[in-house]
Each structure stands twice: as C-alpha cells, then as structure tokens.
Amino acid sequence: MKNKTNRRQLFRKSMRYLTLGVIGAGGGAIAAKRGKLVKENKCISDSACGGCEILDECVLPRGMSARRVMEGKNG
Ligand code: SF4
Numbered sequence: 001m002k003n004k005t006n007r008r009q010l011f012r013k014s015m016r017y018l019t020l021g022v023i024g025a026g027g028g029a030i031a032a033k034r035g036k037l038v039k040e041n042k043c044i045s046d047s048a049c050g051g052c053e054i055l056d057e058c059v060l061p062r063g064m065s066a067r068r069v070m071e072g073k074n075g
Pocket residue numbers: 042043044045046047048049052053054055058059060062063066
C-alpha cells in the first residue's frame with residue numbers, strides 16, 4: 001500500500017513540474033515573439049492601442065495616432 005502512495009506522490013510531483021515547465025516555456029515563447037515583433041517595428045497586439053503596454057514608445061502609425069488622440073492633439 002505504501003508503495004502505491006509513493007508512486008502516486010511521484011506522479012503528482014512529476015505532473016506539477018511538467019505543468020510548471022509547460023507554463024514557463026509558453027510564457028518564454030510569448031515574450032520572445034513579442035520582443036521580436038517590437039524589434040521589427042511590428043504591432044504586438046490585435047487589440048486597441050489604448051491598452052497596449054508599449055503605446056508610449058510605439059512608432060507605428062496606428063500607435064502614434066492613438067497617442068495623439070489620447071493627448072487631445074487630434075488635427
Ligand atoms: S501601440 Fe498600437 S500599433 Fe503600437 S504595438 Fe501597441 S497595439 Fe500595435
């Protein structure tokens with residue numbers, strides 16, 4: 001019976017570390033892709049610019065336009 005418990009614990013720990021690894025790898029891949037897009041001056045988001053984390057530094061026409069609108073300098 002004790003052997004069964006140990007296997008179960010080992011399986012749980014393995015699954016926990018596997019899950020953490022998958023989450024970490026996914027987060028790293030997303031960060032790497034975002035960094036590559038920023039370097040290439042490409043948009044990092046399909047959403048509106050208002051909530052974009054790099055709006056202040058964005059050099060894309062859509063981002064610069066959104067900044068002007070938000071600052072009230074439209075036209
Ligand atoms: S500020 Fe707008 S255009 Fe610039 S990266 Fe963000 S979403 Fe794309």
